[in-house]
Amino acid sequence: MADENTKSTMSRRRFIKNSSYVAGGAIGGGFLGTILGRNVFTDNQQQASPEKNNNANDYNRALMYFTRQKDFDILSAATERIFPEDENGPGAIKLGVPYFIDHQLAGAYGHNDREYMQRPFYPGSDFQGYQTRLKRHEVFMVGIQAIENESQKGFDSSFLDLEDKQKDEILQKFQDGKVDLKGVTPTTFFELLRSATLEGAYSDPLYGGNGNMEGWLMKEYPGNYMSYINDIGKDKFIKKEPKPLRAHFAS
Amino acid sequence: MAKKLKKVDVVTVGVGWTGGIIAAELTKQGVQVVGLERGKARSTEDFQHVHDEYRYAIRYELMQDLSRETITFRNHRDERALPMRQLGSFLLGEGLGGAGVHWNGQTWRFLPYDFEIKTKTEEKYGPNKLGSDYTLQDWGITYEELDPYFYKFEQMAGISGEDNPKGAPRNNPYPTPPMKETPITKLFKDAAKNKNLHPVHIPSGNLSERYENPDGQTINQCQYCGFCERFGCEYGAKTSPNVTVIPTAKKTGNFELRTHANVTEILYDGSKATGVKYVDLQTGEEFIQPADVVVLTSYVMNNARLLLQAGIGKPYDPETRTGVIGKNYCYQILPGATGFFEDKKFNTYMGAGALGAAVDDYNGDNFDHSKLDFIHGGVLAISQTGQRPINNNVVPNDTPNWGKEFKAQSIKYYHRNLAIGAQGASIPHRNNYLSLDPDYKDVFGFPLLRMTYDFTEQDRKLHDYLSGKCADIMKEMGADIVEPREIKDHYSIVPYQTTHNTGGVIMGADPETSAVNNYLQMWDADNLFVVGASAFAHNGGYNPTGTVGALAYRAAEGIMKYRENKGQLVKAKAASKRA
Numbered sequence: 001m002a003d004e005n006t007k008s009t010m011s012r013r014r015f016i017k018n019s020s021y022v023a024g025g026a027i028g029g030g031f032l033g034t035i036l037g038r039n040v041f042t043d044n045q046q047q048a049s050p051e052k053n054n055n056a057n058d059y060n061r062a063l064m065y066f067t068r069q070k071d072f073d074i075l076s077a078a079t080e081r082i083f084p085e086d087e088n089g090p091g092a093i094k095l096g097v098p099y100f101i102d103h104q105l106a107g108a109y110g111h112n113d114r115e116y117m118q119r120p121f122y123p124g125s126d127f128q129g130y131q132t133r134l135k136r137h138e139v140f141m142v143g144i145q146a147i148e149n150e151s152q153k154g155f156d157s158s159f160l161d162l163e164d165k166q167k168d169e170i171l172q173k174f175q176d177g178k179v180d181l182k183g184v185t186p187t188t189f190f191e192l193l194r195s196a197t198l199e200g201a202y203s204d205p206l207y208g209g210n211g212n213m214e215g216w217l218m219k220e221y222p223g224n225y226m227s228y229i230n231d232i233g234k235d236k237f238i239k240k241e242p243k244p245l246r247a248h249f250a251s
Numbered sequence: 252m253a254k255k256l257k258k259v260d261v262v263t264v265g266v267g268w269t270g271g272i273i274a275a276e277l278t279k280q281g282v283q284v285v286g287l288e289r290g291k292a293r294s295t296e297d298f299q300h301v302h303d304e305y306r307y308a309i310r311y312e313l314m315q316d317l318s319r320e321t322i323t324f325r326n327h328r329d330e331r332a333l334p335m336r337q338l339g340s341f342l343l344g345e346g347l348g349g350a351g352v353h354w355n356g357q358t359w360r361f362l363p364y365d366f367e368i369k370t371k372t373e374e375k376y377g378p379n380k381l382g383s384d385y386t387l388q389d390w391g392i393t394y395e396e397l398d399p400y401f402y403k404f405e406q407m408a409g410i411s412g413e414d415n416p417k418g419a420p421r422n423n424p425y426p427t428p429p430m431k432e433t434p435i436t437k438l439f440k441d442a443a444k445n446k447n448l449h450p451v452h453i454p455s456g457n458l459s460e461r462y463e464n465p466d467g468q469t470i471n472q473c474q475y476c477g478f479c480e481r482f483g484c485e486y487g488a489k490t491s492p493n494v495t496v497i498p499t500a501k502k503t504g505n506f507e508l509r510t511h512a513n514v515t516e517i518l519y520d521g522s523k524a525t526g527v528k529y530v531d532l533q534t535g536e537e538f539i540q541p542a543d544v545v546v547l548t549s550y551v552m553n554n555a556r557l558l559l560q561a562g563i564g565k566p567y568d569p570e571t572r573t574g575v576i577g578k579n580y581c582y583q584i585l586p587g588a589t590g591f592f593e594d595k596k597f598n599t600y601m602g603a604g605a606l607g608a609a610v611d612d613y614n615g616d617n618f619d620h621s622k623l624d625f626i627h628g629g630v631l632a633i634s635q636t637g638q639r640p641i642n643n644n645v646v647p648n649d650t651p652n653w654g655k656e657f658k659a660q661s662i663k664y665y666h667r668n669l670a671i672g673a674q675g676a677s678i679p680h681r682n683n684y685l686s687l688d689p690d691y692k693d694v695f696g697f698p699l700l701r702m703t704y705d706f707t708e709q710d711r712k713l714h715d716y717l718s719g720k721c722a723d724i725m726k727e728m729g730a731d732i733v734e735p736r737e738i739k740d741h742y743s744i745v746p747y748q749t750t751h752n753t754g755g756v757i758m759g760a761d762p763e764t765s766a767v768n769n770y771l772q773m774w775d776a777d778n779l780f781v782v783g784a785s786a787f788a789h790n791g792g793y794n795p796t797g798t799v800g801a802l803a804y805r806a807a808e809g810i811m812k813y814r815e816n817k818g819q820l821v822k823a824k825a826a827s828k829r830a
Contacts, residue, residue, distance in 0.1 A: 081653075081654065083653075084654065084655050084658060086655055086658060086659060088658065088662050108310075109310065112318075112336075114311075114317060115317050115336050115337050116321040116336045116337075118334070118691065118692070122333060125326070125741075126743070127742065127743040127744060127745070128324060128325070129324075129333075129335060129743075129744050129745045171653075175653075194652065197653075198641055198644065199305055199309055199641050203303075203304065203305035203309075203641060204303055204304070206303075216640060219662055220665070220666065221639070222600060223302075224302040225477075226474065226476060226485075227475065227476055228476060228477065228598075228601035228602075229472075229473075229474050229475050231598065231601060232431055232475040232598070232601050232602075232606075233432060233434075234434075235434045237596035237597065237666060248299070
């Protein structure tokens with residue numbers, strides 16, 4: 001794991017160094033300085049696991065929603081199976097996805113603020129969508145506890161202690177609708193978990209996921225550029241160092 | 252107790268493209284217009300931090316707040332309709348400019364065939380091509396009659412395009428040249444030409460160059476930034492009501508815009524609409540706004556809902572097949588083919604909402620249907636809208652949608668997949684319609700609109716056909732894996748498909764079978780005009796906004812005529828004569 005980290009940092013260091021974008025000085029010094037100086041080179045090596053990545057300055061990486069560490073750890077382990085670390089780069093945990101989800105559950109998303117939650121509630125067909133009376137934050141709690149129950153039932157062990165293959169087996173049961181959940185279908189929970197994991201991996205880093213923009217780096221997605229008018233006609237693939245929305249505030 | 256305000260000449264319910272066009276056209280001619288918009292004011296300065304996929308494309312920042320009002324949905328009449336609790340299949344607009352803020356800008360004209368679809372289909376294929384369950388009908392207007400209104404809309408909006416040999420014939424060039432050619436559009440065009448098709452650039456509301464419209468409004472040059480659909484434009488380069496017709500109306504001094512003004516009822520005295528009732532969402536106060544002319548400008552859903560609630564026009568009954576309000580609700584089908592390229596990466600993260608290339612060889616009646624068991628078709632297009640990473644994780648069919656393999660494949664193919672998509676026309680069916688829900692209410696206690704909709708046999712056949720054609724082009728483009736799309740067992744309200752909902756308050760020549768005449772004036776209330784894709788008698792094989800815009804200009808002219816002459820502007824044709 002340490003090797004992987006070093007490798008990915010080095011390749012990015014090389015990328016930035018070689019980038020004509022930086023050489024041309026097209027970007028404000030404030031923003032790039034932040035990226036180079038702190039996030040990329042300093043923090044990266046320390047993000048081996050959620051327990052170890054509590055960099056003293058990363059005030060955002062704390063819990064807004066979850067009250068029990070274990071629930072948060074189960075969520076973390078589940079997201080990591082959905083988006084695992086591999087040869088492409090970090091998985092959900094290193095990207096900060098569990099924190100992203102925690103923060104989202106504490107706010108409008110978790111509380112379905114802009115959605116129709118009036119009674120009466122009926123089960124509905126597969127084509128009628130979300131019909132549970134539970135709000136998303138409640139769905140996550142019910143689902144996470146059910147993951148642990150299934151693990152105890154099937155393997156006589158906590159989800160946190162399972163082999164990857166066993167974890168996948170359990171998650172697959174949720175996706176296939178083969179678990180009894182209270183108040184919500186297991187597929188509804190699984191689909192929320194799956195989509196929230198991808199959202200955390202690839203949303204702007206302002207939301208707490210996509211740590212160091214590594215989600216974007218893996219996909220070679222450049223984030224927030226204001227114009228491609230001079231590049232859109234070009235035939236070759238153009239790789240650009242990603243820019244976050246924060247860049248709007250840099251001088 | 253609602254406070255009664257001073258009567259005005261004209262009030263519009265909603266201020267998006269249609270409300271904005273009505274307001275601009277009438278106020279320029281000295282008419283006093285009040286625009287009631289339930290959302291907030293917004294324009295270019297609100298979009299400087301808009302490059303945020305999560306906030307805008309995933310959490311739908313600019314779309315309707317469903318906690319206040321949604322629709323209910325069922326596939327079939329014997330099912331219980333349930334609320335659409337989250338946005339999904341389509342993204343309803345809300346706020347100043349409506350969906351005209353977060354559209355992609357693809358601006359087509361429906362084909363001459365569309366407006367006379369029943370007559371032309373029967374002429375060529377006989378009276379019973381599809382069977383009697385399909386409630387196909389002419390629009391009560393011809394393409395030739397609408398041509399000048401299309402042009403008015405395109406001039407106002409500055410549309411960038413080029414001649415299309417298979418498209419609706421034009422008497423004028425587009426106001427601005429087409430958007431840039433890219434390796435993706437070129438690859439598509441070359442392949443299409445090899446297949447003897449007729450590719451063109453998509454007519455675009457993301458402008459190829461800076462443009463000043465006849466009203467003196469400037470629309471800027473598109474920067475191809477890749478944040479268009481679901482976003483507002485930070486450059487004012489995507490044409491929208493907010494940078495065109497709304498400032499034009501304001502400039503006259505005759506337009507009063509009231510935001511946070513949620514219309515709850517049309518007031519109706521049995522023959523005329525006397526005004527509307529609305530709630531100021533910030534204070535909770537109720538107001539009655541009397542007007543000489545009431546214009547519903549809420550695209551589709553609320554046009555139909557407010558009429559059903561007010562009891563204006565006879566509600567459609569699928570059992571007896573009588574009535575008109577709610578009839579001919581249509582959507583679209585989305586055949587297509589995805590191509591995966593092992594050795595070629597494309598700059599798919601760059602783009603613009605209407606950047607792309609298309610062929611109309613399989614649209615309308617541009618190809619012979621004699622030996623086919625469906626009618627119509629759709630435009631086939633490759634669009635380069637800008638693939639953002641949360642929403643674009645395209646993997647070959649046999650890949651799971653999570654886990655190690657999914658991650659590797661979605662990353663690998665992120666810049667190595669292209670899709671050709673068709674917008675398959677939607678032919679009305681007696682069982683697809685809008686009505687009021689008997690159980691579910693909005694935040695004010697009024698019934699929600701209920702949608703009953705499913706795919707038809709016509710849809711399935713057309714879908715298969717067009718997906719095959721898309722796959723043929725994709726193979727010619729050199730993709731290593733080509734996967735044609737398949738239609739689902741039933742229409743689902745969950746995954747995003749398209750916001751091209753149409754019908755419910757359709758236009759036509761006969762009051763027995765249509766709700767509005769060809770000026771979009773209600774047959775049952777002379778001073779009530781209903782403007783939007785609600786007027787479409789069926790949905791064609793294109794994005795609807797060009798045709799919606801043309802109809803809005805036509806309606807504006809009708810309102811001016813009505814102010815002169817009163818009464819019905821069009822003489823009704825009896826059903827018996829046409830049967």
